[in-house]
Amino acid sequence: MTSLLWALSSTMFTVGTRRHSPQAVNRIRLVLALFLLFLTVTLFYGSPLPPGGRRVWFFLGLSGVVGLAIGDSFLFYSYRRIGPRVSMLLMSLVPVVTTTVAWVLMGESIRILKLMAIGITLLGVVMVVSERGDGDSPFRLSGVGIALGVGAMLGQAAGLLLAKVVLDEGYPTLPATYIRVMWGAATLWALGFFT
Incomplete structure (x- = not known):
């Protein structure tokens, strides 16, 4: 079910970014998520303030800026350039x-x-990225598109590592997500006033 929803959301966001600015799609997505998280956190914690x-707030806020504002902006631009298949x-x-x-x-161990x-995973990515694209696809592999996808991947990874600092100490995931989305949305909307 998770894979189905992930595929569906990436396809829908691709359609959205081809019709509207990727930044606008990301802003609207984060505001909707912020509203739903506001309701949920208020319901479960009795206060809208986590x-x-x-x-x-520092680590989760920075995580939201890096992962959701910057990383996901790269992701939405990569959807527009190289499509959902290669982006995901x-x-x-x-x-x-x-x-x-x-x-x-x-210092974590790897088994x-x-x-x-x-x-x-690395072998699979190399195989798919190096194969020739479908001639009917509206998306073409390009250096810029791949760079945007890599930027998205690095932003998401950095955002997760920043959140991990606090989550590993036992901080609950629901308010953590709320704080991340709050900072990500605030950053995108603040930048929107200057662009």
Whole structure:
């Protein structure tokens, strides 16, 4: 079910970004998510303001800016350039990058099974990206499109690693998501006034 919804959402966002600005689609998406999270957090926590001190707000806020405002903006532009298939394929590398960086910088261990999964994922991505595209597709592989997809992947991975700092300490995921979306939406809307 998750895969179906993921495929459906990427296709719908691709249609949206071909009809409207990718930034506009991302802004609207984050505002809708913010509204729904506002209702949910208020219902479950009794307050529209999530709990947490400055450290929580700093790491989760930075995570929202990097992952949702910057990373997802790259993703929506890559949808427009190279389509959902290759964009989501590049996004499948997020766990690979996140695991590798957590291993190198945070001292986490990687088991042999994870290394094998990383190898298979990398092989699959190389195979799909290097194959010739369908002549009927409105999308073409381009250096700019791939760079946007890689930017999206790196933004998402960095955002997850920043959130991990707080989540590993036991902070609840629902208010964490709310804070991330709050900061991501605020950043995109603030930038929208200057562009």
